[in-house]
Amino acid sequence: MIIMKISEIMTENVQAGSVPGTVSSIYEILREEKLSGVPIVKKHTGELAGVITRSDLIKNPDEDQVAMIMSRNPITAAPDEDVNSVARKMINNNIRRVPITVDNKLVGIVTSADITNKALWKINNTEPVEKYMVRNVPTVWDKTPLPIAYSITNFFNFKSVISLNDDGKASGILTETDFINESRVVEEQTIHNSSVSTEGDKWTWNSQSVMYILKNRLQFSDKIVKDVAGDKLVSVTRKTSVKECANILRQYNIEQVPVLNMADEPIGLVRSSDLMRAMIQ
Template sequence: MSILVRDVMVRDVASVSIPGSRDDVLKTLQDHKVSGVPVLKKGEVVGMITRTDLLANREEDQTALLMTRDPVVISPDKSIIEASRLLIKHDIRRLPVVDAKKLVGIITVADIVRVAADLGIKEAIQPYLEKETVVLWSETPLAVAGSIMEFAAVEACPVIDRSLKLVGMISDRDLIRASVIEDTVEKTDLSANDGEDTWMWDRIMQSISKYYTVSRIKLKDILVSEAMVPPITAYKKDEVGKCAAIMQKNRIDQMPVVTPGGKLMGMLKDKDILVALVDSMRGTV
């Protein structure tokens, strides 16, 4: 039986409208604890805007100039396999769900990973590993690591030590937590308090929003090893469904795949789970 978008989508969708400002977007992201929202004009979807857009365009204030225009959308009556194919094809993380030109929901990569976990796909992850990945050394200065990630257009990287063993992961969220706000008058430390939830994006954004229009983010003069988080790993023979469940439980979008000796052999990303789901349903939809 085909699972439809309407069965999985989130119906209570946070959104912003144009005309609008960066502050409007930041407040919406904070209030709803999300990393991206549709942009509406007269009730119709005209764009998408994410935290990546905000960080990539630090000097821009208008929502219309920050957003990605003409977003890919989907009907609630389409299958999640069709949604998965669109997400993979266009390399995006969320699809506004539109009915009669009106926004009725949103479906994300994470929503479909949850379905994959529930289905318990038994196939091993090995065919879906990505062996080409950007890797950082634990002793790399954080500012250099940030530039590498920006130029490579990646949001997270595995971290290895001198013996080439995997020792951590670092993401754009970790970079933001280990940063300072530079201003002509003052500096504000945005590093996490002891015990802060690893994924507490709203608190980070709340701090940033106070200064964003008059300040710039600067990474601290520390090493990657001081900002990275412990890795949640997988082995090549682990089942797709098991890895999907781990991603869902830990709210992560990728897992380093290691050898029994702890050396990195590839990455499994949430979109690889979508590819596996599409393969597992081939011939049934």
């Protein structure tokens, strides 16, 4: 058990969006700051209004207003709450970040990566990570075009995908951050025609209506998975300890790491949010 207040590990200078505000401004913050989500505050009062994540943006390319896609009434914590309590909130509510508030004013934020990088790695937990890893993880050939890889993550409702080389060995990993960095929102116009015919003895009247539909979609670069995932994969084995794995995440400043067998084939994935479960059991 960790005896530590959340104020000791929270980020105080919080990057936040605001309402009213546009989605494009959130894209900008996430790209520039390399974040996976940000709290949203009311522009005139500074009060917490919600939270918006990369997943919200990706799933709602047609929406331009932050207020329409942010999660309202987010789970929050106070600065004097202990780390274990906040970790439990994250696990029970399946979330990866908790805004820290005082009188509903945003004073900080804590993510699952913060808890792993600043607290969990200090515990001498020798349990193997296989106890906490996710086993059903999507994989793709590393020469797969990015749009196809993105479709696969959507199909599996997963936030990352492990790439395989020609020999079926793990070669890299793509995350939501990678997909956002390699995409942009474009407006696409489609034309729909409908015809109505009226028959008579001598005359046939044809009328046609045209409907123009504007729709936003994510447009990816023309790269393949290997171009983005690179060729330096950080990994662990199923027998790697929780402490060692947490240390690896901290050392490389990453939120997840593939679990490989002796043949370098992927058998699972360990995320910061998975490791947090070791703190409350």
